[in-house]
Amino acid sequence: MAPRFEYAQAEEVREVFARHGVRYLFIGRSGAILLGYPDTTQDANLFLDRNEANGAAAVAALRELGFDLTEPQADEIRRGKDFVQLRSGPFDLDLVFAPDGIETFDDAWRRRVEVEGFPVCHPDDIIRSKEAANRVKDRESLPRLRAFRDYWLRTRR
């Protein structure tokens, strides 16, 4: 098991992804946590724009971050396979190219929220993807997440 995701690693993702020009958004529980949602999770989830150039940039960035990718694995990421789970790097990371409940990356990008330079999906998109995924753990967490969305909308400055 990789060490847990820390602020320093989040900063590294932000810097390395920016340098390689990767278009991405934090999504899922890790995205909600960046927005201020008090909860716990194990891995970071990134929603990546699916196109060849972005996939290639992501592979280069991930390798620089220390993810050990074989060439066939790198190819899958370049092609934008819908869901990729990485447990071979400095922290656990899920890459999502087609999250449930969100039409296109551009839609989510337009609605994004920047938190200290981290691009994060809008809480409505995080909620929509969890509603569409409809897993037991999502169903259990949604009432609190919706309450957080309402709080966030009311108090954001």
Add this chain to the structure above:
Amino acid sequence: MEPREPDEHDRREWEAEFEAASRRPLRTRLRYAFIHTYKPVLDDATYRSFGSMAEYRAWCAESLPSWLGYGPAV
């Protein structure tokens, strides 16, 4: 089992948690948010990929212990 609908007490408690979290810097929030709990099967491979989210969901439902909560809510 359908989760219980939140009541007024839950909402007040959550609101207090959101307030408290909003006073903490992001660095502190991240320090306590990312934890490691071994998840059987899920954490046993260094790489997995799925051609569609439906394929991933089906794999979760079939392969992961139900108590992890990755299966479909009925």
